[in-house]
Amino acid sequence: MSTTAGAAPAPRARVGRPRAQGPVADGLAPRDGVLAAAAELFTRHGYGATTTRAIAERAGLRQASMYHYFAGKEDILAALLEGTVRPSLDLARALVAHPSATAEARLWALCRADVALLCGGPHNLGALYLLPEVAAERFAAFHRVRAELKSSYRELLAATDAAAAVPAAELELRADLVFGLIEGVILIRRQDPDPSAPALAVAAADGALRLSGTPEPVLAAAAAQGAALLDTLRAG
Amino acid sequence: MSTTAGAAPAPRARVGRPRAQGPVADGLAPRDGVLAAAAELFTRHGYGATTTRAIAERAGLRQASMYHYFAGKEDILAALLEGTVRPSLDLARALVAHPSATAEARLWALCRADVALLCGGPHNLGALYLLPEVAAERFAAFHRVRAELKSSYRELLAATDAAAAVPAAELELRADLVFGLIEGVILIRRQDPDPSAPALAVAAADGALRLSGTPEPVLAAAAAQGAALLDTLRAG
Structure with missing residues (x-):
């Protein structure tokens, strides 16, 4: 199962670099914001039903920026579980x-x-x-x-x-x-x-x-x- | 969420009636075969990732026949949980x-x-x-x-x-x-x-x-x- 489906960078997104401006969920650092967003979406809507795009949106990041911190959805889940x-x-x-x-x-x-x-x-x-x-x-x-x-x-x-x-x-x-x-x-x-x-x-x-x-x-x-x-x- | 997506009857399927012939999973009655197939697929591949089509196939039924027993995927999950x-x-x-x-x-x-x-x-x-x-x-x-x-x-x-x-x-x-x-x-x-x-x-x-x-x-x-x-x- 590919977790990067739909991960094509949006126009002007800088792949592999975090977004410098814009809101991050709950004032958290970007990586923590991604984890918090994924925790909410995985437990509320299900892991299978959650896309990396939805996680990035909830975290207030561009999807391409999120890939600076995590290789994909499995990587985010692994970090949450280990935590x-x-x-x-x-x-x-x-x-x-x-x-x-x-x-x-x-x-x-x-x-x-x-x-x-x-x-x-x-x-x-x-x-x-x-x-x-x-x-x-x-x-x-x-x-x-x-x-x-x-x-x-x-x-x-x-x-x-x-x-x-x-x-x-x-x-x-x-x-x-x-x-x-x-x-x-x-x-x-x-x-x-x-x-x-x-x-x-x-x-x-x-x-x-x-x-x-x-x-x-x-x-x-x-x-x-x-x-x-x-x-x-x-x-x- | 629709659980009947892709539920169009296959050619010659008799909607709403169980299939009289053909193999049913493990020699079970058709309804039990659907439950056994769904139990395996839900726990092995996940609920979200399992389609009604896959359940019917695993149970050896046409999808239309399965709808004789269950209104949809949620109905099957509810029966499994209550069991x-x-x-x-x-x-x-x-x-x-x-x-x-x-x-x-x-x-x-x-x-x-x-x-x-x-x-x-x-x-x-x-x-x-x-x-x-x-x-x-x-x-x-x-x-x-x-x-x-x-x-x-x-x-x-x-x-x-x-x-x-x-x-x-x-x-x-x-x-x-x-x-x-x-x-x-x-x-x-x-x-x-x-x-x-x-x-x-x-x-x-x-x-x-x-x-x-x-x-x-x-x-x-x-x-x-x-x-x-x-x-x-x-x-x-």
Whole structure:
């Protein structure tokens, strides 16, 4: 599928160079304006139904200028998808390397931050995970980052006290379920943006520990330590 | 958006009547063949990219014959979506009206059966839930059935022993999360069909009770009772 159909430069467009004048969506830098416009159009009208021309128009750019930032529609989708997992993977790596806190507290912190990321933006980008187009090789980087993020979940889960009593195959299923619970907020999210995102993030993090078999008193301590840990990592 | 574009009858097609002869996908009745073909094409190539012509071809029907069964592409999508929630709602109603079992056992049974339904078919139809097109009024029946199903989850959850100690707002969030955990298997499912679906269904049902705050000994009893209850309801 060509994503450049209809991409012939308009008269006087300067191919490969950003447009110097003219409005850019919401006062964003041009690249971010393209991403914001595409996020809105992909989630509102569908990926297949959105043209690069429509994205450029919504972003207030000439189509030729947009190609200065992105090779095509797939490239824009890949950037949006990676943006939904990269910050959580960065946090997960910092948490895995932060063994002074309990595994329960670190798992709680990862869950809360990940839900906040998935539900906090103006559009439900997680809805794009299930596009058949995303199975293509072009999106391998997204799948790799998402798989690494899931591995971090599994690693933290396996380090909890409750995991010691759980057979390996069952632990693998629990890791699937914890990751599914967190990503499942994509299916819960009701509005763009969702004003209940912070409460949902805390409830989901608590829920992930319950799902892991963590007893209530340990959970309460982990939630307090996890929230403090997030504050520390953000200040650092 | 017109879904009948290109629907002009082929020569000798008898509009509005099913084709009596010729192959139907996988030996299914024509209507089921159309649904099976559409399920494959929507999940493999995308809803927007699939034409009614392609569905008819895959189902081994003339396009005009397909219109005997479905008014258009939206109508086919609506039937597929309703098929992912209607059997679970029927079961949920039977379970809600079956107070001889504990709420924990009934919730467990609903979760296991719902995951089996969502993961058991040859295609991941749940992936279609997040299509922007599904927000349209045409899909109100699907949204109503899904909302009723979610209410049944909430009702069973609220009747568990663990719920008695949970404030109403928190219980609402937990119902969201339990429902999200179950539907979240859409995001976990790896293959079409997924051979691990039965194990995942049991793990998800156990997980839903843990998420609800049900202690392990109660959970073990509820799982045994819930499995027996499913056998009884199926035999009845």
